[in-house]
Amino acid sequence: MNDRSARRLAMLQEALASGGTLHLRDAAELCGVSEMTIRRDLTTQPSAISLLGGRLVMANYPGVTPVYDLTEQQASHYHVKHRLCQRAAGFIEEGDTLFIDCGSTLIPLLSQLSHFRELTVVTYALNVANSVAGLPNVRLVLLGGLFYASSQSFGSDNMEAAIERLGINKALISAAGVDYERGVSCFHFHEVAPKQAAIATAMQRFLVVDASKFGVVRPAYFATLADFDVVVTDDEQAPALLVSGSTPLPDISLA
Amino acid sequence: MNDRSARRLAMLQEALASGGTLHLRDAAELCGVSEMTIRRDLTTQPSAISLLGGRLVMANYPGVTPVYDLTEQQASHYHVKHRLCQRAAGFIEEGDTLFIDCGSTLIPLLSQLSHFRELTVVTYALNVANSVAGLPNVRLVLLGGLFYASSQSFGSDNMEAAIERLGINKALISAAGVDYERGVSCFHFHEVAPKQAAIATAMQRFLVVDASKFGVVRPAYFATLADFDVVVTDDEQAPALLVSGSTPLPDISLA
DNA sequence: CACTTAATGTTATAATTTTAACATTATCGC
DNA sequence: GCGATAATGTTAAAATTATAACATTAAGTG
Numbered sequence: 001m002n003d004r005s006a007r008r009l010a011m012l013q014e015a016l017a018s019g020g021t022l023h024l025r026d027a028a029e030l031c032g033v034s035e036m037t038i039r040r041d042l043t044t045q046p047s048a049i050s051l052l053g054g055r056l057v058m059a060n061y062p063g064v065t066p067v068y069d070l071t072e073q074q075a076s077h078y079h080v081k082h083r084l085c086q087r088a089a090g091f092i093e094e095g096d097t098l099f100i101d102c103g104s105t106l107i108p109l110l111s112q113l114s115h116f117r118e119l120t121v122v123t124y125a126l127n128v129a130n131s132v133a134g135l136p137n138v139r140l141v142l143l144g145g146l147f148y149a150s151s152q153s154f155g156s157d158n159m160e161a162a163i164e165r166l167g168i169n170k171a172l173i174s175a176a177g178v179d180y181e182r183g184v185s186c187f188h189f190h191e192v193a194p195k196q197a198a199i200a201t202a203m204q205r206f207l208v209v210d211a212s213k214f215g216v217v218r219p220a221y222f223a224t225l226a227d228f229d230v231v232v233t234d235d236e237q238a239p240a241l242l243v244s245g246s247t248p249l250p251d252i253s254l255a
Numbered sequence: 256m257n258d259r260s261a262r263r264l265a266m267l268q269e270a271l272a273s274g275g276t277l278h279l280r281d282a283a284e285l286c287g288v289s290e291m292t293i294r295r296d297l298t299t300q301p302s303a304i305s306l307l308g309g310r311l312v313m314a315n316y317p318g319v320t321p322v323y324d325l326t327e328q329q330a331s332h333y334h335v336k337h338r339l340c341q342r343a344a345g346f347i348e349e350g351d352t353l354f355i356d357c358g359s360t361l362i363p364l365l366s367q368l369s370h371f372r373e374l375t376v377v378t379y380a381l382n383v384a385n386s387v388a389g390l391p392n393v394r395l396v397l398l399g400g401l402f403y404a405s406s407q408s409f410g411s412d413n414m415e416a417a418i419e420r421l422g423i424n425k426a427l428i429s430a431a432g433v434d435y436e437r438g439v440s441c442f443h444f445h446e447v448a449p450k451q452a453a454i455a456t457a458m459q460r461f462l463v464v465d466a467s468k469f470g471v472v473r474p475a476y477f478a479t480l481a482d483f484d485v486v487v488t489d490d491e492q493a494p495a496l497l498v499s500g501s502t503p504l505p506d507i508s509l510a
Numbered sequence: 511c512a513c514t515t516a517a518t519g520t521t522a523t524a525a526t527t528t529t530a531a532c533a534t535t536a537t538c539g540c
Numbered sequence: 541g542c543g544a545t546a547a548t549g550t551t552a553a554a555a556t557t558a559t560a561a562c563a564t565t566a567a568g569t570g
Contacts, residue, residue, distance in 0.1 A: 053556085533549075
């Protein structure tokens, strides 16, 4: 509501931009006002900074996500994807070159990569890259291009070629929809090329999808179920339904 | 030190992966142990999670940076780079296609990009991409490749070609060393190609360096001072020293 | 310049978090 | 199964942070 208040906030935002935390005490001294004023600056108006136990922290990168409290329920919702990824991780071997698809499904997998001595991760997703960038045992290859915020991923016209150069061992693919007759689909068309290229070059292909994706159809088809070697899922009905087909169908790994 | 402890940490890391915070109380319930145990999990071993005023937060993306406390001094140290970037931002115009170099110098610039209606940012640095990925008015092009953690940037053998395709308007380049006789240098050799390509294709070239970089020589030379149109710096002696040469030299923009 | 209002500072109190010491329960090897 | 050790739980005291109410200072207006 105040000109000076806004300037103080900008000042603090600078200080925090590199990702540390600033004690309320120091923030007050830095701005030359009392702690109470900083407190009010932070509560009066919406800002990218939150106060957590006396320390100022930047509401999470990149700039938008506010620091909110997860409830126990919300947190436990990750268990499904976590279980899925635990199962998927069982297929990973020392020294593998993995293609990791975009989306939120495979994110839990990445925290399990630190147990290996040496791996290579190939991805076209920013969130995947971020989750892996800190691991010293993982060689990260990010396929760049134009950024699509909705899927946190990149797209470019030569991504197919780039992927085919890479000697990918195992492709871990996620999807927004899996239909037994029509095939596997996702939301965005720019995801089709990298997914297909990865499926084409990888030696083993894994489709990782939770139960909610079955019977769902999304705008962009990119594969049939027969393109995969293994489907990792928590849908107990999936195995029964899959048997019906006559073409060579993937194994089901139930998490 | 403990198998279960590690599993709990992984579990919590999952829950926090999307960027919220989790109250110690909820974390304890989620894991089915007491708050004290979670406390110990977090203090006994190094982890990406820190406890801030009773709430668990992910130590900042990407993965490595621990949540540390900035002192007042450290925080005010950002003012130098902030001033530099404020000056540099003055050269940016609506609709520009900017090449943003890797390193920490240009990061403060990115928070000033939200004032424009429409911009394109080209970069080969993960931290730059992260800072820009949330801005709805910025089109982001990330040049991918193999990730180099030390500089948070990517390198690949066809980066030159990729850059030259892009129609970059203004190149904002940072450096680790600037020597009046020997030229401009950085630490890592993989940075040379993208920097040179950007300098070659851009219509305007800006070198953004604080005073501490002058007179310093680093392993990899990538340009001479004459390659730049403008040098943005806070070194008051820079202008005087630059006049000495006879070749066409850049303007100095003093912040 | 007095008056009004907004902004900031101060203080005391309430709520919460942290720490430390000790009690209890599990785990492992023999 | 028993003893030793590690892991976890419980409790109370100490430290810190949050809140609210009121005092003070600064800014804006007729």
